[in-house]
Amino acid sequence: xxxxxxxxxxxxxxISPMIHGQFSKEFGLEISYEKILSPINGFQDTVKxxxxxxxxxxxxxxxxxxxxxxLSKSLTPNAKAAGAVNAIKIKDNTLIGxxxxxxxxxxxxTNNLNQSLKGKEILIIGAGGATQGILKPILxxxxxxxxxxxxxxxxxxxxxxxxxxxxKVCGFGLDQIKAKPVDIVINATSASIxxxxxxxxxxxxxxxxxxxxxxxxxxxxxxxxNENSARKVSDGLxxxxxxxALSFSFWLEKxxxxxxxxxxxxxxxx
Ligand code: NAP
Numbered sequence: 001x002x003x004x005x006x007x008x009x010x011x012x013x014x015i016s017p018m019i020h021g022q023f024s025k026e027f028g029l030e031i032s033y034e035k036i037l038s039p040i041n042g043f044q045d046t047v048k049x050x051x052x053x054x055x056x057x058x059x060x061x062x063x064x065x066x067x068x069x070x071l072s073k074s075l076t077p078n079a080k081a082a083g084a085v086n087a088i089k090i091k092d093n094t095l096i097g098x099x100x101x102x103x104x105x106x107x108x109x110t111n112n113l114n115q116s117l118k119g120k121e122i123l124i125i126g127a128g129g130a131t132q133g134i135l136k137p138i139l140x141x142x143x144x145x146x147x148x149x150x151x152x153x154x155x156x157x158x159x160x161x162x163x164x165x166x167x168k169v170c171g172f173g174l175d176q177i178k179a180k181p182v183d184i185v186i187n188a189t190s191a192s193i194x195x196x197x198x199x200x201x202x203x204x205x206x207x208x209x210x211x212x213x214x215x216x217x218x219x220x221x222x223x224x225x226n227e228n229s230a231r232k233v234s235d236g237l238x239x240x241x242x243x244x245a246l247s248f249s250f251w252l253e254k255x256x257x258x259x260x261x262x263x264x265x266x267x268x269x270x
Contacts, residue, residue, distance in 0.1 A: 002031040003054055004251065007046055008061035011035045015265060016059055019244045022264065023256035031252075043067045047088075047095075057089045057251040059244075065099075065129050072097025081136040081166070084129050087247040098250050101130060102137030104243025105186075105213075105236075112238045112262065115209055117141035121182045123208075124148050125174070125198045126189035127155040130213055134188065135159065139167030147182065149174050151189075151198070179203030185225070187212040192219035202228045209233075215240055238262055 006016045012035065020033040036058075038046035043064045050058060060068040065084040069075070072085055076098045079085045085097035109115045120143045124131055127150035138146060145168040150156035153173035160171030179201035185208050189198050192214040198221070210225035215237035222233045241258045249255045 002029070002056050002252070004031055004033045004057050004059075005036045005050060005055060006033070006059040006061055007036045007038050007043070007050070007064060009038050009040055009063065011037050011061065014061065015240075016244060019241055019261055019265070020248060022261045023245065023248045026256050027252075027254050029252070029254075038064065044071065047071060051090055051093065055090060057087065057247075059247055060086050060088065062129075065133075069097055071095055078102060078133075078136060081163075082133040084132050086133065086243065087250055089251055098247070099133045100243040100246035100250065101133035101239070102135070103246055104241075105134050105211075105239045106137045106141060107242040107246070107258075108234075108236075108238030109211075111242070112259065113209070113232070113234060115184070115232075117143050117184070119144050120184055122146050122184045122186065123177070123182045123204060124186045124188055125200060126150060126187065127152070127159045127171070128188070128190065131159065131188045134186075135163045135169065136166050139163060139169065142167070144168070145170065147172070147177075149177050149200070174199055177201055177204055181206045182208055184208055185210045185230075187214075187219075187221045190214075192221055195220055197221050197224050205230045207231050212236060213239065237265060241265065 017033045024031045068085040073094045079097045079099040082099040087098045089096045122143050148156045148160050148171045156171035160169045177200050205225045206229045209232045210230040211234050212219045212221045213236040215235040225233050241262045245256050245258050
């Protein structure tokens with residue numbers, strides 16, 4: 001039986017086993033997909049044990065995506081640009097690193113939300129690991145420009161200059177966001193986890209599609225965007241399922257359907 005996993009700390013909340021279980025059912029495949037809690041200082045050992053147990057591939061979640069990048073023997077273009085890896089394929093005992101987060105987000109926009117990114121002005125709030133993963137795939141869709149705002153301004157300036165070679169991206173501090181509407185606002189901060197909203201002006205979300213990378217319920221950002229006349233509001237569940245589908249096809253060269261799985265997870269209320 002093919003053996004896969006997600007490695008993180010914490011990892012108990014992950015619904016990836018359920019998602020990959022649904023994907024494999026579609027193709028009549030029997031795979032195992034487990035959650036592995038790695039000690040914070042023991043990622044490399046955890047990976048070694050998994051390889052020794054005949055594992056074929058794994059996803060990586062917080063806080064190990066950069067270590068996974070550094071551990072990979074070869075990298076796909078997306079993983080190289082992101083400097084972070086969320087999916088690894090084990091081939092001939094060698095680790096191949098991929099980052100499916102960004103294309104997962106793009107697929108959610110285009111396939112599930114029917115929202116093209118081409119020619120759009122996009123404000124991304126946050127300059128952490130998730131933003132590193134989504135910048136190149138979004139820029140590959142030829143938006144008009146990306147405005148990249150972060151609480152710690154130096155981080156958005158640094159990321160913007162790193163990704164400038166892929167398209168128009170401009171970095172600045174949260175306090176410099178103008179109260180002028182844009183087409184799309186993506187909350188890529190972790191503020192929602194603590195029940196907070198990034199401190200940004202109301203006017204920017206008016207008429208915009210507002211997307212919170214966090215998923216599972218109406219986040220404070222989504223509630224605030226709805227109250228401030230956003231055109232459409234979404235959480236990041238579609239991205240989660242789409243990035244899982246891209247991981248599945250990276251490992252098994254099969255493209256699973258995502259819509260039924262998104263609907264199933266919503267119906268279960270996970
Ligand atoms: P991270 O590397 O820890 O970065 C956190 C970012 O949030 C930083 O830019 C930080 O700003 C900012 N931030 C935190 N609290 C804030 C606040 N109260 N106000 C303003 N900014 C704040 O985290 P990450 O890996 O990028 O993850 C970000 C989010 O994306 C998490 O909610 C994660 O669950 C989600 N995510 C979802 C998916 C999916 O499939 N849907 C995939 C990946 C990640 P400073 O730099 O100033 O500290």
